[in-house]
Amino acid sequence: ETGVTQTPRHLVMGMTNKKSLKCEQHLGHNAMYWYKQSAKKPLELMFVYNFKEQTENNSVPSRFSPECPNSSHLFLHLHTLQPEDSALYLCASSQEPKETGELFFGEGSRLTVL
Amino acid sequence: GQQLNQSPQSMFIQEGEDVSMNCTSSSIFNTWLWYKQEPGEGPVLLIALYKAGELTSNGRLTAQFGITRKDSFLNISASIPSDVGIYFCAGSFSGSARQLTFGSGTQLTVLP
Numbered sequence: 001e002t003g004v005t006q007t008p009r010h011l012v013m014g015m016t017n018k019k020s021l022k023c024e025q026h027l028g029h030n031a032m033y034w035y036k037q038s039a040k041k042p043l044e045l046m047f048v049y050n051f052k053e054q055t056e057n058n059s060v061p062s063r064f065s066p067e068c069p070n071s072s073h074l075f076l077h078l079h080t081l082q083p084e085d086s087a088l089y090l091c092a093s094s095q096e097p098k099e100t101g102e103l104f105f106g107e108g109s110r111l112t113v114l
Numbered sequence: 115g116q117q118l119n120q121s122p123q124s125m126f127i128q129e130g131e132d133v134s135m136n137c138t139s140s141s142i143f144n145t146w147l148w149y150k151q152e153p154g155e156g157p158v159l160l161i162a163l164y165k166a167g168e169l170t171s172n173g174r175l176t177a178q179f180g181i182t183r184k185d186s187f188l189n190i191s192a193s194i195p196s197d198v199g200i201y202f203c204a205g206s207f208s209g210s211a212r213q214l215t216f217g218s219g220t221q222l223t224v225l226p
Binding site: 031 | 124145156159164217
């Protein structure tokens, strides 16, 4: 039990589908993150929300749309994805400001785009 | 942007052997973190370092914050099969989690 729960764990979708990834954190943190993990590459930060406000959007294509309704929940809405978007999508949370840099990750959602 | 070079990319070792891996940065960091990711799981924090020269242990794991603040090392002593996984370094200048830069990982395989 990591304190950060992601659903679904696995998702297969076609390029024309619309789906969403969900993340919930039970740690009382105020910042939540989406990362993309591809094989043998560093984790790529996609979005950051702090106190429900989006503070980072690292040039992510508009086919990825985040939503943060409150400090405990984070969604990633997916629409007309490409095969190269297949990856493990990791949600994380932290308490900010707390200059320890520690992130707490969920188990990830493995996405396959056909 | 900041870059982290993590090596080796992969390691195959015999059970009982010691393991060393390292990360070097193109710029100075004030925080170094080491994470482990097991198959099918998310990364879990192993050790956090906040001071140049700091040496911190967590069981059989020992990590060091390089004196130049541009590198960090992780050692695992007497490896066991459950040490299998991907080990990531991460660093930050500001100390903020949102500004972490990650290495590309070291895939560790422990052979019985």
